[in-house]
Amino acid sequence: xxxxxxxxxxxxxxxxxxxxxxxxxxxxxxxxxxxxxxxxxxxxxxxxxxxxxxxxxxxxxxxxxxxxxxxxxxxxxxxxxxxxxxxxxxxxxxxxxxxxxxxxxxxxxxxxxxxxxxxxxxxxxxxxxxxxxxxxxxxxxxxxxxxxxxxxxxxxxxxxxxxxxxxxxxxxxxxxxxxxxxxxxxxxxxxxxxxxxxxxxxxxxxxxxxxxxxxxxxxxxxxxxxxxxxxxxxxxxxxxxxxxxxxxxxxx
Amino acid sequence: xxxxxxxxxxxxxxxxxxxxxxxxxxxxxxxxxxxxxxxxxxxxxxxxxxxxxxxxxxxxxxxxxxxxxxxxxxxxxxxxxxxxxxxxxxxxxxxxxxxxxxxxxxxxxxxxxxxxxxxxxxxxxxxxxxxxxxxxxxxxxxxxxxxxxxxxxxxxxxxxxxxxxxxxxxxxxxxxxxxxxxxxxxxxxxxxxxxxxxxxxxxxxxxxxxxxxxxxxxxxxxxxxxxxxxxxxxxxxxxxxxxxxxxxxxxxxxxxxxxxxxxxxxxxxxxxxxxxxxxxxxxxxxxxxxxxxxxxxxxxxxxx
Amino acid sequence: xxxxxxxxxxxxxxxxxxxxxxxxxxxxxxxxxxxxxxxxxxxxxxxxxxxxxxxxxxxxxxxxxxxxxxxxxxxxxxxxxxxxxxxxxxxxxxxxxxxxxxxxxxxxxxxxxxxxxxxxxxxxxxxxxxxxxxxxxxxxxxxxxxxxxxxxxxxxxxxxxxxxxxxxxxxxxxxxxxxxxxxxxxxxxxxxxxxxxxxxxxxxxxxxxxxxxxxxxxxxxxxxxxxxxxxxxxxxxxxxxxxxxxxxxxxxxx
Numbered sequence: 001x002x003x004x005x006x007x008x009x010x011x012x013x014x015x016x017x018x019x020x021x022x023x024x025x026x027x028x029x030x031x032x033x034x035x036x037x038x039x040x041x042x043x044x045x046x047x048x049x050x051x052x053x054x055x056x057x058x059x060x061x062x063x064x065x066x067x068x069x070x071x072x073x074x075x076x077x078x079x080x081x082x083x084x085x086x087x088x089x090x091x092x093x094x095x096x097x098x099x100x101x102x103x104x105x106x107x108x109x110x111x112x113x114x115x116x117x118x119x120x121x122x123x124x125x126x127x128x129x130x131x132x133x134x135x136x137x138x139x140x141x142x143x144x145x146x147x148x149x150x151x152x153x154x155x156x157x158x159x160x161x162x163x164x165x166x167x168x169x170x171x172x173x174x175x176x177x178x179x180x181x182x183x184x185x186x187x188x189x190x191x192x193x194x195x196x197x198x199x200x201x202x203x204x205x206x207x208x209x210x211x212x213x214x215x216x217x218x219x220x221x222x223x224x225x226x227x228x229x230x231x232x233x234x235x236x237x238x239x240x241x242x243x244x245x246x247x248x249x250x251x252x
Numbered sequence: 253x254x255x256x257x258x259x260x261x262x263x264x265x266x267x268x269x270x271x272x273x274x275x276x277x278x279x280x281x282x283x284x285x286x287x288x289x290x291x292x293x294x295x296x297x298x299x300x301x302x303x304x305x306x307x308x309x310x311x312x313x314x315x316x317x318x319x320x321x322x323x324x325x326x327x328x329x330x331x332x333x334x335x336x337x338x339x340x341x342x343x344x345x346x347x348x349x350x351x352x353x354x355x356x357x358x359x360x361x362x363x364x365x366x367x368x369x370x371x372x373x374x375x376x377x378x379x380x381x382x383x384x385x386x387x388x389x390x391x392x393x394x395x396x397x398x399x400x401x402x403x404x405x406x407x408x409x410x411x412x413x414x415x416x417x418x419x420x421x422x423x424x425x426x427x428x429x430x431x432x433x434x435x436x437x438x439x440x441x442x443x444x445x446x447x448x449x450x451x452x453x454x455x456x457x458x459x460x461x462x463x464x465x466x467x468x469x470x471x472x473x474x475x476x477x478x479x480x481x482x483x484x485x486x487x488x489x490x491x492x493x494x495x496x497x498x499x500x501x502x503x504x505x506x507x508x509x510x511x512x513x514x515x516x517x518x519x520x521x522x523x524x525x526x527x528x529x530x531x532x533x534x535x536x537x538x539x540x541x542x543x544x545x546x547x548x549x550x551x552x553x554x555x556x
Numbered sequence: 557x558x559x560x561x562x563x564x565x566x567x568x569x570x571x572x573x574x575x576x577x578x579x580x581x582x583x584x585x586x587x588x589x590x591x592x593x594x595x596x597x598x599x600x601x602x603x604x605x606x607x608x609x610x611x612x613x614x615x616x617x618x619x620x621x622x623x624x625x626x627x628x629x630x631x632x633x634x635x636x637x638x639x640x641x642x643x644x645x646x647x648x649x650x651x652x653x654x655x656x657x658x659x660x661x662x663x664x665x666x667x668x669x670x671x672x673x674x675x676x677x678x679x680x681x682x683x684x685x686x687x688x689x690x691x692x693x694x695x696x697x698x699x700x701x702x703x704x705x706x707x708x709x710x711x712x713x714x715x716x717x718x719x720x721x722x723x724x725x726x727x728x729x730x731x732x733x734x735x736x737x738x739x740x741x742x743x744x745x746x747x748x749x750x751x752x753x754x755x756x757x758x759x760x761x762x763x764x765x766x767x768x769x770x771x772x773x774x775x776x777x778x779x780x781x782x783x784x785x786x787x788x789x790x791x792x793x794x795x796x797x798x799x800x801x802x803x804x805x806x807x808x809x810x
Contacts, residue, residue, distance in 0.1 A: 057713060058712075059709055059712060059713065077713050077714075077715055078715065079714070082713070083713045085709075085710075087706070089706055089707060089709075089710045091707060091710075091724075091725065091728065092806055092807070093731065093806040093807075094728075094806075102714060102716075102724060103714050105714065105720055105724070106714075106717070134805075134806045136806070136807075312645070312648035312649055313648055313649070313651065313652030313653070314652070315649060316650060316652070316653045317656070320653075336671075337672065391565055394565060394566060394567055395565050395567060395569065395570060398567035398568065399567070399570045399571055399574070402571070402786070405786045405790055406782050406783075406785065406786035407747055407750070407785065407786070407789065409750045409751055409763075409785070410750065410766065410781065410782045410785040411782070412754075413766050413767055413778050413781070414778050414779065416770050417591060417770055417773060417775055418591065493661045493662070493663075496661040496663055496664055497661075497663050497751065500663055500664075500667075500755060501754060501755070511664060511667050512667065514667070515667035515670065515671070520668075520671065523667055523668060523671075524668070526664075527660060527664045527665075527668065528660075530660065530664050531656075531659050531660035531661070531664075534659045534660065534661055535659035538659060
């Protein structure tokens with residue numbers, strides 16, 4: 001994986017037209033994410049956090065301001081920027097293996113390199129033995145792991161995660177957070193995680209960006225200066241949690 | 253036993269392909285029918301952008317038929333297409349007017365409509381009885397099912413020669429054929445409707461100690477209303493298409509016969525005019541019934 | 557369930573009763589023997605036609621016609637369905653026209669086609685293809701149009717090209733609809749084959765032989781023909797269901 005440098009978001013505006021009225025989903029937002037950083041974005045519905053993620057991924061264009069990765073403006077999607085959705089979005093007609101292989105359709109690897117990479121990533125997310133399974137045969141957690149493997153297999157420099165564990169039960173969720181952290185530590189990928197879950201944001205993030213709605217903007221940035229793996233019951237953790245919750249509840 | 257196999261078997265019973273309907277029927281037993289609604293997606297929601305474009309498709313859609321019509325008229329005028337292969341639009345229009353003025357069209361049309369009305373009434377009536385009977389009584393269903401499926405499996409087209417031997421080519425033949433065409437979808441959909449009345453409603457009825465008649469009147473009939481109507485709609489469409497076939501094959505009156513005569517006399521203008529009349533009637537019937545079904549669905553949709 | 561129900565209430569009772577009435581009717585005279593063939597007469601005719609090969613010949617001719625028409629109509633329907641489903645301009649230009657055409661009762665095209673294309677094989681196969689083309693087109697179109705846009709987003713994130721998206725996302729996602737279309741094609745194709753043999757000029761085929769039977773008042777031939785037409789339709793259905801289940805394995809509940 002190549003280091004593509006800093007993700008630089010400068011004065012970004014994004015407006016949507018609803019019933020003829022324009023409203024600002026994101027209003028003059030600036031943010032810098034360092035290479036290798038884990039950044040969490042939390043905020044209530046409608047604060048523009050998912051919109052921001054779609055802009056960074058290149059799925060949506062047509063915004064004001066500038067989003068640059070390593071000094072070049074983002075336009076369109078790229079294999080160097082992976083995106084993982086809340087729903088796994090695996091193709092139901094493909095097996096786990098084939099779903100992951102689809103991400104390599106346009107990579108320059110040879111067939112044997114692809115095979116090796118797929119196997120490696122299946123192992124990474126702990127899905128050995130389920131290579132030939134169809135999505136409907138997987139539990140929610142397993143399907144999301146497969147989706148993470150698909151997101152990682154291209155070795156993106158930046159991985160965007162849009163509430164990836166939002167649909168999972170609490171136990172699976174905690175487990176997956178741990179695994180994601182291990183992957184992040186091992187691979188050194190820059191990750192931007194959008195979540196509703198303050199615990200999750202603090203557990204994983206180097207920084208937690210708290211966003212506020214109407215118009216979507218940054219309310220506060222909280223540095224999480226705690227050693228990993230973090231302890232959710234630790235005093236420092238609960239202190240930061242209170243700080244984030246306060247920032248979330250504050251502006252109306 | 254699932255009705256899906258019943259339905260599938262009914263496919264072959266249709267005399268005339270009715271793509272959308274049959275597709276809908278065949279999709280019903282699987283979840284496919286609900287799939288488009290189930291994944292309500294941004295594209296399907298009326299976003300302001302799509303609303304803005306709403307008028308454009310109408311214009312574009314009218315463009316192709318108009319262009320074809322113009323091409324048809326111009327090539328006829330330029331003598332590119334012999335009148336014996338394709339008469340000019342104006343000629344077809346004149347033929348239509350002549351058919352109207354001579355009273356020929358009206359005479360044939362009224363014969364055809366009478367046949368469909370009688371045949372449909374008989375077939376749909378029997379279909380409602382059979383469907384409701386089988387839907388309410390598993391015993392009756394077990395008794396009738398294989399026989400019904402066999403009758404349904406043999407398409408109207410194959411019944412025609414058999415019934416021609418039995419009844420000649422008189423009115424009885426047409427009525428029986430049309431009735432058979434209407435019978436199958438009406439029976440299957442009615443059966444389905446009665447079968448699929450939610451058990452939860454029946455339990456409500458039991459709580460309030462309804463007797464059988466009350467259950468039938470206040471729960472089964474309203475609960476099955478929508479599928480029954482759908483069955484009637486398919487039934488009528490199938491009846492109309494079967495009428496055309498039987499009149500093409502064995503008749504001395506009616507719209508189909510008008511086409512056969514025109515074919516023998518090489519009156520292409522009359523043929524095309526008649527085709528258009530048949531098409532417009534089929535289209536109108538379908539639109540009216542589809543509209544009625546939509547408004548029924550809006551009112552009783554929750555029950556289905 | 558008591559014994560009476562178990563035996564007399566079962567599904568075979570009614571067919572047996574009908575068969576018995578038919579048999580007795582022909583032999584005891586309440587059915588006109590000049591019109592009615594006896595059940596054993598139908599069986600004898602079937603046996604005779606099987607041994608002299610005329611049945612195979614007729615069925616072969618019909619199936620060949622059917623196959624050609626279905627193949628042609630399906631290919632055109634598929635191509636146009638994908639085209640209309642993916643190219644918006646094409647959709648806007650052609651869909652209203654096609655929606656109008658589908659309301660014209662299929663068999664009313666035959667007189668016109670007989671003038672344009674004659675009464676021979678070409679006209680018959682074209683008619684069968686035409687009958688098949690619309691359901692395939694409509695179902696393909698519907699399938700292509702209802703691809704989940706969220707999966708299309710994934711395709712964009714994975715940087716799939718247009719062709720890759722069509723091949724790997726749109727077509728597999730539309731496969732259930734397409735399979736339904738092809739299922740309908742098999743059934744409609746068979747009906748259109750019989751109709752074409754009735755209404756175009758006579759040529760060897762199962763539809764022609766049943767019509768011949770009617771002209772000669774040979775009820776045995778007619779009933780045999782009915783059974784064959786129904787049977788082939790049934791088999792086509794079975795084949796189509798098998799194919800559908802096979803193609804759509806990923807969908808099957810487990």
